Amino acid sequence: MFDCFERFRKHRVNFNAFFSTIIAILVSISLCALFIKMGLYSRSNPDVYVVSFIIAAIPVVTFLASYAPHKLRPAYYETWRDRYRARKDKRKILEQFARQYNIPNWKEKIDEIKIDKRWNFHANTKYMDLLAYERSIALNDLRRENAQKIEVINKKIFESEKAVGFAKIDLDDARKKVIETDRLLRIAKSSGEVYKQRNDYRQATEHEKSCEKQLCDAEYNLEKDRETKKKIGEVYDKCFLDIVRFYDARYLKYMEIAIDKINKVNGLRYTVDGMPDMEVK
Numbered sequence: 001m002f003d004c005f006e007r008f009r010k011h012r013v014n015f016n017a018f019f020s021t022i023i024a025i026l027v028s029i030s031l032c033a034l035f036i037k038m039g040l041y042s043r044s045n046p047d048v049y050v051v052s053f054i055i056a057a058i059p060v061v062t063f064l065a066s067y068a069p070h071k072l073r074p075a076y077y078e079t080w081r082d083r084y085r086a087r088k089d090k091r092k093i094l095e096q097f098a099r100q101y102n103i104p105n106w107k108e109k110i111d112e113i114k115i116d117k118r119w120n121f122h123a124n125t126k127y128m129d130l131l132a133y134e135r136s137i138a139l140n141d142l143r144r145e146n147a148q149k150i151e152v153i154n155k156k157i158f159e160s161e162k163a164v165g166f167a168k169i170d171l172d173d174a175r176k177k178v179i180e181t182d183r184l185l186r187i188a189k190s191s192g193e194v195y196k197q198r199n200d201y202r203q204a205t206e207h208e209k210s211c212e213k214q215l216c217d218a219e220y221n222l223e224k225d226r227e228t229k230k231k232i233g234e235v236y237d238k239c240f241l242d243i244v245r246f247y248d249a250r251y252l253k254y255m256e257i258a259i260d261k262i263n264k265v266n267g268l269r270y271t272v273d274g275m276p277d278m279e280v281k
Contacts, residue, residue, distance in 0.1 A: 003145065017066030071242070078250065082253050085127040097121055128275070171215050173211075
């Protein structure tokens, strides 16, 4: 429903599928070359066709598996970059942690800190700022598109509400007309007058039924528009949460090396808080 989110997701799916398929093709080619060199490819070998089918299926299966429905995941290059920067920034993160808790050396065991299985600590590094910045860009794009969709559906709801209001007025007038023609029919005396009033009454009742249908259709359209707005909100919440979890997971992976180092020194099980906010206009 949200184009910006689909572009965000598909970019990563496409990269992973492309990269995985290329690797699978190279593996298949390497296996073929190996089997040919070993002399296993021979028409006298009854298993050659089975082996050939399996090797040919490797890239196909890899490609299909890469495009299978799954949750939002980082592109491989993002995972590699996160791990590289984590190792590069590890000492800086550890030194920041030591300064925050007034520890002379992060290699020393911590005794004075209350053990609550968490610490309120964020890596103050350029890479953390980059992740927070990228997350803010993605969330702002999502907010912007959501605002546009809500504006459009609100206009539709307003028009639908107007249509319901007009339909109710038309139905009320039609019912009054039925009552009036029925009254005139009851007091009609001559056959000509009875014929006219009966015809007017029939037309009035038909018009009443038409107005009832118009009101029913208008109320249905209004309910459908309100349901669409609700659906937009639900999808927006899910996409928003997916993006937040996506970057939180990357941030935790980035912090993991430093966390493991602290835990090893202190024999504890510290975890890190989520990413700090960085709003982008």
